[in-house]
Amino acid sequence: MSTVVVGAGIIGVSIAHELRKRGREVTLVDKGEPGMGASFGNMASIAVTEFMPASRPSVWKQIPGWMLDPEGPVRVRPGYMPRLVPWFLRFIAASRPRTLRALEEQGAALCKLALGDTQALLSEIGAGDQLTETGCLSLYTDEAEFKADRDHIEILDRFGFGYEVLGHNAIRDLEPEITTRIGKAVLFPDNRSLKSPHRYVTLLAERFQALGGRIERGDVIGFDRSDRITGVRLKDGQVIPASEIVLCAGAWTGILAALLGEPIPLETERGYHTQIMDPGLSLRHSIIWPARAFMVTPTAGGIRVGGTVEMAGLHAAPDYRRSKVTVRRAREALPNLRVEQATEWMGHRPALPDTVPILSRSARTPGVFYATGHGHLGVTYAATTGRLIGDLVTGARPPIDLHPYRVNRF
Numbered sequence: 001m002s003t004v005v006v007g008a009g010i011i012g013v014s015i016a017h018e019l020r021k022r023g024r025e026v027t028l029v030d031k032g033e034p035g036m037g038a039s040f041g042n043m044a045s046i047a048v049t050e051f052m053p054a055s056r057p058s059v060w061k062q063i064p065g066w067m068l069d070p071e072g073p074v075r076v077r078p079g080y081m082p083r084l085v086p087w088f089l090r091f092i093a094a095s096r097p098r099t100l101r102a103l104e105e106q107g108a109a110l111c112k113l114a115l116g117d118t119q120a121l122l123s124e125i126g127a128g129d130q131l132t133e134t135g136c137l138s139l140y141t142d143e144a145e146f147k148a149d150r151d152h153i154e155i156l157d158r159f160g161f162g163y164e165v166l167g168h169n170a171i172r173d174l175e176p177e178i179t180t181r182i183g184k185a186v187l188f189p190d191n192r193s194l195k196s197p198h199r200y201v202t203l204l205a206e207r208f209q210a211l212g213g214r215i216e217r218g219d220v221i222g223f224d225r226s227d228r229i230t231g232v233r234l235k236d237g238q239v240i241p242a243s244e245i246v247l248c249a250g251a252w253t254g255i256l257a258a259l260l261g262e263p264i265p266l267e268t269e270r271g272y273h274t275q276i277m278d279p280g281l282s283l284r285h286s287i288i289w290p291a292r293a294f295m296v297t298p299t300a301g302g303i304r305v306g307g308t309v310e311m312a313g314l315h316a317a318p319d320y321r322r323s324k325v326t327v328r329r330a331r332e333a334l335p336n337l338r339v340e341q342a343t344e345w346m347g348h349r350p351a352l353p354d355t356v357p358i359l360s361r362s363a364r365t366p367g368v369f370y371a372t373g374h375g376h377l378g379v380t381y382a383a384t385t386g387r388l389i390g391d392l393v394t395g396a397r398p399p400i401d402l403h404p405y406r407v408n409r410f
């Protein structure tokens with residue numbers, strides 16, 4: 001009997017690899033090829049300084065204004081609003097000061113482990129060169145923009161994450177392509193990026209198979225249970241016997257949890273990128289401009305521009321106007337940016353209303369585990385998630401208290 005891991009995104013592949021390493025028989029099941037969900041087109045950042053809950057007042061107070069702006073960083077498709085109400089009420093509940101403090105601690109606890117765990121995992125699979133040595137630059141035109149982002153910096157101070165404030169000349173020395181309009185920046189040296197997030201998944205999947213792990217193509221539509229989980233049902237009628245299952249199907253995990261009678265408030269925050277293979281410039285750092293809400297990362301052989309949140313569920317067609325807005329904004333930061341040989345992409349971030357992932361055994365069905373809701377930080381948290389779920393499944397003691405990440409906390 002094997003442990004069946006459902007979903008071969010970066011989370012599922014990391015967990016499958018870890019469990020195989022610990023001697024389990026592991027079958028990894030996905031309806032498609034590994035790494036073709038959100039893990040394909042994300043912004044490639046090991047963003048250890050970005051764990052702040054989205055429900056903090058400096059963010060949610062801007063939401064009504066953003067809603068009225070079709071080019072704003074957060075967009076809710078009008079037809080989807082009624083579906084979003086229960087999730088949004090939980091989001092607001094997560095903005096209470098005491099709750100926020102606890103959520104910050106939970107995010108920081110994962111981010112404290114994330115870079116070291118990612119480096120260790122990459123070197124273990126012979127892919128240490130996939131991670132850049134340079135960090136991320138956060139840009140501000142002036143003091144007012146910098147002050148508007150000060151709660152971010154204060155949280156980093158509270159948890160001891162390093163950063164460096166840079167003036168005009170230092171910014172130009174590091175990245176000459178950044179417009180002279182930018183007067184101030186913060187360098188986050190530990191906020192590294194991957195040469196290709198998709199390659200991270202495929203290299204890990206290859207290593208998992210080399211260790212004897214099995215990858216099966218199949219659409220999971222149900223489960224067999226007695227007093228505990230016994231199998232996973234696929235759409236083609238096949239049943240894979242299982243002694244345990246780990247559900248980590250990204251934004252689709254909520255559908256599977258509901259089949260087990262354990263609903264979780266999982267939404268999708270849809271995000272967009274434009275991959276530019278001939279940008280006419282080169283960058284060493286990733287850059288974010290908080291006031292313009294976009295990110296640029298040198299990755300996948302070119303430059304990737306992305307960001308924004310669109311709430312429209314799992315089925316609506318992409319609206320690529322959102323990628324064009326971020327490219328326009330990126331050109332404000334990088335005046336020489338040329339958009340040649342460009343492709344657009346949309347993916348589904350698995351998003352919980354309190355920003356913290358579920359890393360948990362089931363509260364209802366013995367043998368079932370969940371690893372989902374990694375939101376904007378799934379790539380960042382992947383190696384750590386593999387390790388923590390490895391501990392949970394094998395009964396080892398995890399390095400942090402996993403109670404706050406339980407599935408039945410909502």
Ligand SMILES: Cc1cc2nc3c(=O)[nH]c(=O)nc-3n(C[C@H](O)[C@H](O)[C@H](O)COP(=O)(O)OP(=O)(O)OC[C@H]3O[C@@H](n4cnc5c(N)ncnc54)[C@H](O)[C@@H]3O)c2cc1C
Pocket residue numbers: 006007008009010011012029030031032033034035036037038039040041042043044045046047218219220221248249250251252253270271272273306307346347348349350372373374375376377378379380381
């Ligand atoms: C635009 C954008 C930018 C981002 N930037 C960053 C970043 O810079 N840094 C960062 O850390 N994170 C980033 N993220 C978030 C990150 O990409 C996600 O959190 C992460 O990829 C989620 O991984 P996952 O394995 O949970 O889900 P996914 O990668 O979506 O994988 C889920 C898998 O489950 C499979 N599946 C679903 N249902 C079934 C079923 N019924 N049966 C079988 N298989 C099923 C799917 O086919 C898919 O392969 C970004 C996301 C987006 C969209």
